[in-house]
Amino acid sequence: MIWEPERLDDQRHLSEGDPGGMLPAVAASAAHVRTGYRTAVESRLDRLADHGRPRAIVVAGMGGSGIAGDILAAAAGNGAPLPIVTLRSYQLPGWVGATDLVIAVSGSGDTEETLSVATQAVRRGCSLLGVGPAGSALEAIAVQASALYVPVPVTGTSRANIWLLAVPLIVAAAELRFVPADAELFERVAKSLEDMAHRCRPSSESFINPGKALALDLAESVPMIWGSSQAAAVAAYRLVCQLGTNAKYPAVYGELPEADHNLVEVFDGPLAERDIFSDTAGRTLRLVVLRDAEEHPQVTRRRETSLRLARERDVPVTELAAEGTHPLERMAGLIALGDYASTYLALGYAIDPTPASAITEIKARNSQ
Structure with a gap:
């Protein structure tokens, strides 16, 4: 090359x-901000505040989905009144319990690490918020647990949908009143x-x-x-x-x-x-x-x-x-x-930027 x-x-x-x-997918980022905000509002994330502010927030996600947790933590900044942890693994830490909020984010809706953490969160009685495609395995876990779910219209690779996945987390934080964010902010970001x-x-x-x-x-x-x-x-x-x-x-x-x-x-x-x-x-x-x-x-x-x-x-x-x-x-x-x-x-370098053949091969081999 x-x-x-x-x-x-x-x-x-x-x-x-x-x-x-x-x-074109990168160029669609502004539209993704607007769609992510609208979908989050329509999903009634204001209900997160019904049980008060959680002790901590754990964002479970891998790859492009995991970045959403980092964006949330940085948007909250050092003044955040609670810990915000991005978890990139199969195992929910032992300290996470019923007073914590677990946000499971998956652009495909079937990321095995994220599904594992979401399942553990339900078993421990944590509050759960899911963000991913409609009709996915992640949504099924959320529905079964009577948890909130934001069905974002993800297309193509999840790394190109970062704002569809991240914006609902910022909306959730705004509803819990520890990140100042409103429609005007998201419109400025989109512009x-x-x-x-x-x-x-x-x-x-x-x-x-x-x-x-x-x-x-x-x-x-x-x-x-x-x-x-x-x-x-x-x-x-x-x-x-x-x-x-x-x-x-x-x-x-x-x-x-x-x-x-x-x-x-x-x-x-x-x-x-x-x-x-x-x-x-x-x-x-x-x-x-x-x-x-x-x-x-x-x-x-x-x-x-x-x-x-x-x-x-x-x-x-x-x-x-x-x-x-x-x-x-x-x-x-x-x-x-x-x-x-x-x-x-x-x-x-004359490389097609979309395929991720090595990642696909690893997933295929691990599923055998």
């Missing part, structure tokens, strides 16, 4: 190389995603298209992607995951200030060395920092120092700033940019 940047401005290649329609879709559209050339520009930065490198706040870290982790599933491309995730206690040492390692005579001179380390307006002051100092350290060692740097007043807005913009970049990176 050879990187050919000119492919990014070849409209025929972008169309034929994306038969599964990942680019910011529409703006990003316009700027990153396939017909927009690489020199003005932020999605293509980021793909060009990432290509032929080993990217370390760091976030400088809880919200930015969610977007950084999402980008690492999308690079893997869309572009089949490795990347390293980090969050400041923790990254300054370990990953920063990579600046002095073999991938940071540059040999101008090597055929693989471009295949070296790149630092990508996603920064946020709500950084801790010490994190801001660490970010600036880390970037300066990387540049002094000739490590290429990309710095991206979140925009918006609410954490959800800022996350949405960074996540959308990363979704476009990972898709364009795949297309630049």
